[in-house]
Amino acid sequence: MINENTNSINPTALLPADEAFGLVIKEVENAIAKAPRVVRQYTAHLLSSRGKYIRASSLITCGQNEEGLVHPNTVKLAAAVEVLHLATLVHDDVIDDADLRRGEMTLQKKYGKRTAVICGDYLLCTSLVLAASISEKEKYLNLTLPDYAGKICAGELEQHINNFNLDLSIYQYLKIISGKTAALFEASFYAGAVLAGYDRKECNRYRRLGFYVGMIFQLTDDLMDFESTKEISLKPVQSDYEQGVITLPLIHTLKNMVDFRQKAEKKDITRQEINTAVKHSGGLVFTKQIVDKYYKKAIKVINELSLDSVKKAKLTEVLNKASRLG
Amino acid sequence: MINENTNSINPTALLPADEAFGLVIKEVENAIAKAPRVVRQYTAHLLSSRGKYIRASSLITCGQNEEGLVHPNTVKLAAAVEVLHLATLVHDDVIDDADLRRGEMTLQKKYGKRTAVICGDYLLCTSLVLAASISEKEKYLNLTLPDYAGKICAGELEQHINNFNLDLSIYQYLKIISGKTAALFEASFYAGAVLAGYDRKECNRYRRLGFYVGMIFQLTDDLMDFESTKEISLKPVQSDYEQGVITLPLIHTLKNMVDFRQKAEKKDITRQEINTAVKHSGGLVFTKQIVDKYYKKAIKVINELSLDSVKKAKLTEVLNKASRLG
CATH class of the missing domain: 1.10.600.10 (Farnesyl Diphosphate Synthase)
Structure with missing residues (x-):
């Protein structure tokens, strides 16, 4: 239960919203880079086809003050929300053998469905670990x-x-x-x-x-x-x-x-x-x-x-x- | 993000370990009773065949003081650990169509694999919601x-x-x-x-x-x-x-x-x-x-x-x- 998430961002200095958005993308990529190889393989096609990060951008937009600055915790939470969304995409991808038509099925065929299931689980956990890695947690218990x-x-x-x-x-x-x-x-x-x-x-x-x-x-x-x-x-x-x-x-x-x-x-x-x-x-x-x-x-x-x-x-x-x- | 988990236990009074163990079983049953019907169906056969609650009983044993009393939060966390274990069992039950031999497969056949996957996800979330429902959270941020x-x-x-x-x-x-x-x-x-x-x-x-x-x-x-x-x-x-x-x-x-x-x-x-x-x-x-x-x-x-x-x-x-x- 020791949090190994090293925070390279200054945990108190506010950030411009655009910069924060760029950091979210890095944070998500970083979280996936640290994942087991099979998780990276599963997520590769999903990551390449989504792009929009609309949930992260919503969070950052809502989080900004009059100067357009956000708290560094918004980066962690926005990344958590995007990884959670990614987890749901992976689990949505677990399909019955009757639907073998899709190209992405090759990985599921190779490793089996359980592996796909646990890849999604891993991402879900990663998301919640990211959310738990915010600073001054005691302020945000709700x-x-x-x-x-x-x-x-x-x-x-x-x-x-x-x-x-x-x-x-x-x-x-x-x-x-x-x-x-x-x-x-x-x-x-x-x-x-x-x-x-x-x-x-x-x-x-x-x-x-x-x-x-x-x-x-x-x-x-x-x-x-x-x-x-x-x-x-x-x-x-x-x-x-x-x-x-x-x-x-x-x-x-x-x-x-x-x-x-x-x-x-x-x-x-x-x-x-x-x-x-x-x-x-x-x-x-x-x-x-x-x-x-x-x-x-x-x-x-x-x-x-x-x-x-x-x-x-x-x-x-x-x-x-x-x-x-x- | 409002916690709807009503806590019937006095959040401060210490409990005898045996009583806490009984409450864990109730808490797990309660969490599952509140779940969507399909989750209850999926978990029924798993709940009936496990019984031991060895993880919960470990947590309670470790948590007790010299008088054999535990903090009420042990009940929540022990229940969280058992529900998390249950979630892993549900996902472990997602098997490839080649393995249609097992009796429990009927539900997976009926609703499809994705449903089984999301049942497990639901339990995983339930587990983490339970863990987050402890009192005086600020003391246990680690x-x-x-x-x-x-x-x-x-x-x-x-x-x-x-x-x-x-x-x-x-x-x-x-x-x-x-x-x-x-x-x-x-x-x-x-x-x-x-x-x-x-x-x-x-x-x-x-x-x-x-x-x-x-x-x-x-x-x-x-x-x-x-x-x-x-x-x-x-x-x-x-x-x-x-x-x-x-x-x-x-x-x-x-x-x-x-x-x-x-x-x-x-x-x-x-x-x-x-x-x-x-x-x-x-x-x-x-x-x-x-x-x-x-x-x-x-x-x-x-x-x-x-x-x-x-x-x-x-x-x-x-x-x-x-x-x-x-």
Whole structure:
């Protein structure tokens, strides 16, 4: 239980936000470089294909003061959040042997599924070790990442249990993604606000903003699954539906197109047919309306926050990135 | 990040060790009862077949004072350690489709492997949330369970990478189990000592004792895999070797029986042949000698500790349980 994490950053001097962001990337790379070789192999393709670090950038944005400076602890926590996200990607990659189509399966074939599972576990632990490596921990005892990690798991579980459940309701779906995706955004926004030293009420506003941003991020992702081709989305060949994941545009379509629903029950349906049905039934428009509702709520919270214009612009930028507008 | 863990125990009044042990079992059951239904289903067969709670009982034993009383935080941490162990069992249960023989596979077949993976993740998070729910956290900032969880993962990974590696050395094997198994014993003994309020030097003695007890526990388990039948060991049908796990008795045999090694390379070998070879080559005797070395080291540490005779007897009992002597 001795913390071996050597902190090369001056633990008290505030940092410019841009510099902090660069250090997060280094911290994540460093954490992975120290991992066993097989973990590095597993994460290589995931690291190369993500890039955005939107959770880290949210945390840093929320954590900055009027001079655009952040506490060095934001680097550790932002890195922890990104490594946690990486852990969920690795575990999401553990797939049944029936789905041997994807290129990344070679490592799973080589080492077996258990290895993939434990790689993800290792990253989850690494994330929590990073979070525990912040300085002046006694000040931040209410920042408990495992709670949020647990919410992510509960959301993911609910999703897997409802695989191919054509009766999934809108409410159930929004609850699933509030855990699966929004929880980590909530945690990032909240952690940033706590590190910036805001009072409880203000911190809770940031948390709520994180929730809205997370919901928008996921719903926009869902839309992209129907809208874009493989080349554009850089997603694997399988669509959400092919993996059994029923998302909001499809839920709307299943409710409103009786003949489509009957075909779906028989699993007699191609990807092209799904995309067309979702488009024509108004599934995309409906989902965009929900995104819009969350977007308006997010803007309202941003306006409630005590912000200078620079930070306000930056938070709006994060919101627009989540909506794929930025 | 609000801790919803309601603490029914008076957070300051010391508890008799026996009572604390009963509360740990309740705390674990309670944590699982609050989990999503699918997690409860996955854990049901694991909970029914384990019973011993040796890690919890180690932690409580190490944590007790001269009057046999423990701090209420020992209950939380002991429960955290047991739930963490349970999480590792769930992930260990994620197996490749080639191994569909085991009864417990039905749930994995029903929900898919990812669900099993996330069940384990959920338990891992639950464990860390429990650990974070201790009172007066600011006193125990050096008690970081994720470090140990990370060591367990690194050990497990090393083991999986070396599946069917007939060249695995004794040194490599001992390193693997020092992570895979001994790390959690180390953590349990250390946490108990910290909660009992011992100084740094004494706490490190307890940690070392935990390491020896963990090594003995695993090596004795390895021996039992060759010695007992399914009925006695309550293990699944597959032996360690059938799962590709090369343990110490077999390492010794592979080194010393050239013809056996050649057969093993061709995978032309039955379980009965392995058991006979390991017995006749002295693989069991050799492993017992190693166990004996650790046992002697453990006794030496127990004698170095500042102990009353009651606690000494209890620690010896834990040691004997790990050696399956008690």
